[in-house]
Amino acid sequence: MCLGVPAEVIAIPESGEPRARVAISGVERTVATDLIAAEELRAGDWVLVHVGFALSRIDAEEAAITLEQIRRLGGTVLDDELAAFGRSAID
Amino acid sequence: MKYVDEFRDPAAARALLRRIDDLAEQLERPLRVMEICGSHTHTIYRHGLEHLLPEWIEFIHGPGCPVCVIPMGRIDDALWLARQPDVILTTFGDMMRVPGSEESLLQVRATGADVRFVYSPLDALPIARDNPDKQVVFFAVGFETTAPSTAVTLERARGEGLANFCVFSNHVTTEQPLRAIVDGGETQIDAFIGPGHVASVVGVHAFDFLAEEFNRPVVVTGFEPLDVLQAVAMLLEQFTSGEVAAGRATVQNQYARVVRSDGNVVAQRLMDRVFRTRDTFEWRGLGWIEHSGLGISPEYAAWDAEERFAVPGVRVADPPACECGSVLTGRIKPWQCRVFGTACTPATPIGTCMVSPEGACAAYYNFGRLDRETANAVTIRE
Numbered sequence: 098m099c100l101g102v103p104a105e106v107i108a109i110p111e112s113g114e115p116r117a118r119v120a121i122s123g124v125e126r127t128v129a130t131d132l133i134a135a136e137e138l139r140a141g142d143w144v145l146v147h148v149g150f151a152l153s154r155i156d157a158e159e160a161a162i163t164l165e166q167i168r169r170l171g172g173t174v175l176d177d178e179l180a181a182f183g184r185s186a187i188d
Numbered sequence: 189m190k191y192v193d194e195f196r197d198p199a200a201a202r203a204l205l206r207r208i209d210d211l212a213e214q215l216e217r218p219l220r221v222m223e224i225c226g227s228h229t230h231t232i233y234r235h236g237l238e239h240l241l242p243e244w245i246e247f248i249h250g251p252g253c254p255v256c257v258i259p260m261g262r263i264d265d266a267l268w269l270a271r272q273p274d275v276i277l278t279t280f281g282d283m284m285r286v287p288g289s290e291e292s293l294l295q296v297r298a299t300g301a302d303v304r305f306v307y308s309p310l311d312a313l314p315i316a317r318d319n320p321d322k323q324v325v326f327f328a329v330g331f332e333t334t335a336p337s338t339a340v341t342l343e344r345a346r347g348e349g350l351a352n353f354c355v356f357s358n359h360v361t362t363e364q365p366l367r368a369i370v371d372g373g374e375t376q377i378d379a380f381i382g383p384g385h386v387a388s389v390v391g392v393h394a395f396d397f398l399a400e401e402f403n404r405p406v407v408v409t410g411f412e413p414l415d416v417l418q419a420v421a422m423l424l425e426q427f428t429s430g431e432v433a434a435g436r437a438t439v440q441n442q443y444a445r446v447v448r449s450d451g452n453v454v455a456q457r458l459m460d461r462v463f464r465t466r467d468t469f470e471w472r473g474l475g476w477i478e479h480s481g482l483g484i485s486p487e488y489a490a491w492d493a494e495e496r497f498a499v500p501g502v503r504v505a506d507p508p509a510c511e512c513g514s515v516l517t518g519r520i521k522p523w524q525c526r527v528f529g530t531a532c533t534p535a536t537p538i539g540t541c542m543v544s545p546e547g548a549c550a551a552y553y554n555f556g557r558l559d560r561e562t563a564n565a566v567t568i569r570e
Contacts, residue, residue, distance in 0.1 A: 101385045132455045148330075149337065152452070162412055188314075
């Protein structure tokens, strides 16, 4: 729950809602971008996602470091996070 | 993974450790460094950092795990809410297994209560839309990293006029418990490793009080092992340079690649609008701390579970065998708890520090014993 997980922005919906379509380790879902509303996101950007919200914009380097660190936390930490993320119903 | 390799570069790690050794030799006394955030605890255990550092530097694991700090009385309140007729209780998966005084949310669900875990507070809104004849309560926990997400969700519920949704807020802030720890005198802490993700919301300056009022250096830090080692070196430099002795401790930002000095202003404004600071709030291990909890502001009172329901709010003492409180305040290490690894394991947790993956006990159970037995064999040189 406390994790910030890096996600790559795949697309920005045209609805005008503060949303972004992102992928974490191949799992695609929609996240809310209300908390970084002032920043203009584009496909290919990276964001740190926490409980369904893009918390901050990060660069690809930080994303790679953070994702690898979460993988290395071991156990089922990343799998659990991905499973929960996969069930998210944000649209 | 070029960049990852750079962050695990053995040569860089060795150079940093040599620097830390050199600095530690100049210390006039041992230092106790508290890492506030549970994710840092993970990094330290996973990579065996404790064993790489000179003996004069000791990590103390702080209260920065949202699941760990919630008192049993608030869990019982959530269980009471879940048992009310026509209520759907929603919460994060981590909260499902946290024991109340008699049972957990998982157990109360097995007996027929409608308890659902969600990935995001926003996921509770469609549940409310789809169940207009039910009351949907979101049991919210977390520090400033999580509170803005609850704030957005509440704002949306109000915008939609979603009358059957409300929030049972257990959000807490980092400043007051840190004040309690530094001021309390029970645990001597010399310096702090600041929580990177909380700081991305509240900003680096939110920790200025530790330096200015208590002369404790703080380094806001990332979550790679080299981040933590670099933070230790930065903290040591403040001691060996004489700055701390001169009363000039400062807050530094090692995690500038993510954390801005002023944090996330959008999130701060939202929190100010949606929440109010409670007069007092109970913490596991720390007792009641003034101005440390976030309730729902009057403007959003119609979406406040504590306004909508007569939540009992009974204080419940922790089980006598559980020493989570002492672990959370740094008075003991996880393995010094009487039930650690025997009656209390991640599969059969007695206390919150073992339930949450970010808890010091779970982190130590999963990685620490291996590290202790094999000492320096498990290191960032893997």
